[in-house]
Amino acid sequence: MNFERVELSVEDQAFLDDTRALLSSLVTDEVLRRDRETGDNFDEGVHLALGTAGYLAGEWNSEADGGFPRVRRRLWEQEKRRFHVPWVTSGTTSMVARSVQEFGSPELRDEVLPGVLSGHVRLCLGYTEPEGGSDIATCKTRAVRDGEHWVVNGAKMFTTGAHNCQYVFLITNTDPDAPKHRSLTMFLVPLDTPGIEIQGIRTVDGDRTNIVYYSDVRVDDRYRLGEVNGGWTVLREPLNAEHGAVDASADGLQDVSIMMHQGGFMVSACDRAAAIVGRSGRDGRRPVDDGSVAYRFGRSVARMEVAISTPNVFGRVALAQTMRDVAPDLMDVLGEAAALPIDTDGAIDDGASEYVYRFAPLVGIYGGTLEVFRNMIAQYVLGLGKPSYSVAKTP
Numbered sequence: 109m110n111f112e113r114v115e116l117s118v119e120d121q122a123f124l125d126d127t128r129a130l131l132s133s134l135v136t137d138e139v140l141r142r143d144r145e146t147g148d149n150f151d152e153g154v155h156l157a158l159g160t161a162g163y164l165a166g167e168w169n170s171e172a173d174g175g176f177p178r179v180r181r182r183l184w185e186q187e188k189r190r191f192h193v194p195w196v197t198s199g200t201t202s203m204v205a206r207s208v209q210e211f212g213s214p215e216l217r218d219e220v221l222p223g224v225l226s227g228h229v230r231l232c233l234g235y236t237e238p239e240g241g242s243d244i245a246t247c248k249t250r251a252v253r254d255g256e257h258w259v260v261n262g263a264k265m266f267t268t269g270a271h272n273c274q275y276v277f278l279i280t281n282t283d284p285d286a287p288k289h290r291s292l293t294m295f296l297v298p299l300d301t302p303g304i305e306i307q308g309i310r311t312v313d314g315d316r317t318n319i320v321y322y323s324d325v326r327v328d329d330r331y332r333l334g335e336v337n338g339g340w341t342v343l344r345e346p347l348n349a350e351h352g353a354v355d356a357s358a359d360g361l362q363d364v365s366i367m368m369h370q371g372g373f374m375v376s377a378c379d380r381a382a383a384i385v386g387r388s389g390r391d392g393r394r395p396v397d398d399g400s401v402a403y404r405f406g407r408s409v410a411r412m413e414v415a416i417s418t419p420n421v422f423g424r425v426a427l428a429q430t431m432r433d434v435a436p437d438l439m440d441v442l443g444e445a446a447a448l449p450i451d452t453d454g455a456i457d458d459g460a461s462e463y464v465y466r467f468a469p470l471v472g473i474y475g476g477t478l479e480v481f482r483n484m485i486a487q488y489v490l491g492l493g494k495p496s497y498s499v500a501k502t503p
Contacts, residue, residue, distance in 0.1 A: 182362070204346065304325055405441050
């Protein structure tokens with residue numbers, strides 16, 4: 109692994125300066141305050157401005173198609189994280205748009221993709237069901253063919269961003285009698301279709317997600333992606349991207365850990381804690397001069413560094429588990445004032461460690477639970493076989 113500092117060209121430095129100037133003007137304190145209040149992790153004004161400025165197209169397109177060169181892409185990824193750009197809907201949009209490009213008809217691509225690049229079209233994921241858990245292949249949401257339309261009935265949980273999106277990438281069951289991986293058909297459903305009801309849910313970390321109900325929703329067949337009952341093929345690439353099962357780029361200009369966006373909150377919390385425990389008090393002593401503080405804080409930082417350096421699907425497990433373990437240690441080291449949330453008077457680190465404490469359990473659920481990913485590693489990497497959850501028979 110090469111840790112040498114990258115020397116930017118004059119042109120790339122100008123790009124970095126322009127990007128910082130733009131984000132400084134767009135991601136204001138008011139934007140961040142409003143985002144905390146709504147839990148949306150999305151701001152339409154910011155999103156449309158980035159589309160107008162070409163950043164959405166630059167990120168989505170390959171360099172050959174006019175997108176950012178690799179160094180500028182990396183700079184952009186780092187800066188949008190540094191400025192805390194409300195971004196969750198852009199992540200789902202990018203994943204789904206790839207499937208639209210590959211599996212959608214020319215008419216559907218023309219309807220959707222230009223708006224994706226301008227920012228006017230956003231796409232969300234209709235995967236998990238209220239009783240489905242992490243195994244999305246056990247889909248119960250039904251789509252029944254009716255001429256040139258499909259009638260959809262069911263419900264989806266954790267459809268984050270649905271209230272700010274125009275389409276949902278919807279998993280449906282079109283053959284209940286078939287094996288579960290051969291019964292799925294994917295649709296890109298317009299969210300303004302009659303029969304769709306979106307209800308907001310606030311999670312423990314303050315984010316908003318949604319439960320979406322589909323009641324006799326009529327979807328034109330032109331919104332189908334891929335073959336009937338061939339949905340697993342359509343799903344494979346976006347699922348791999350979400351799970352982190354993707355190859356690293358040859359130039360090394362990528363996040364080492366797939367969950368680095370989430371892990372960035374832990375990095376910030378550790379940085380703030382370091383500034384506090386390294387600050388001298390009225391007696392001239394620093395908290396870190398206490399051996400127990402030094403040990404626990406040092407252990408937390410070491411674990412954090414390992415987690416953000418863990419690649420592929422392993423990084424999902426490492427970061428999620430480390431966030432769960434490090435946040436309580438940071439709060440203990442900083443004292444009771446670390447239990448106060450952001451924007452609260454007296455919060456010693458402006459709520460950084462308290463937020464990680466609330467956020468960490470969700471990081472271990474997004475895109476599949478920690479248990480799912482540990483089973484994937486055990487089964488497909490270590491060759492330990494498929495786990496059995498049946499109750500053991502007593503003799």
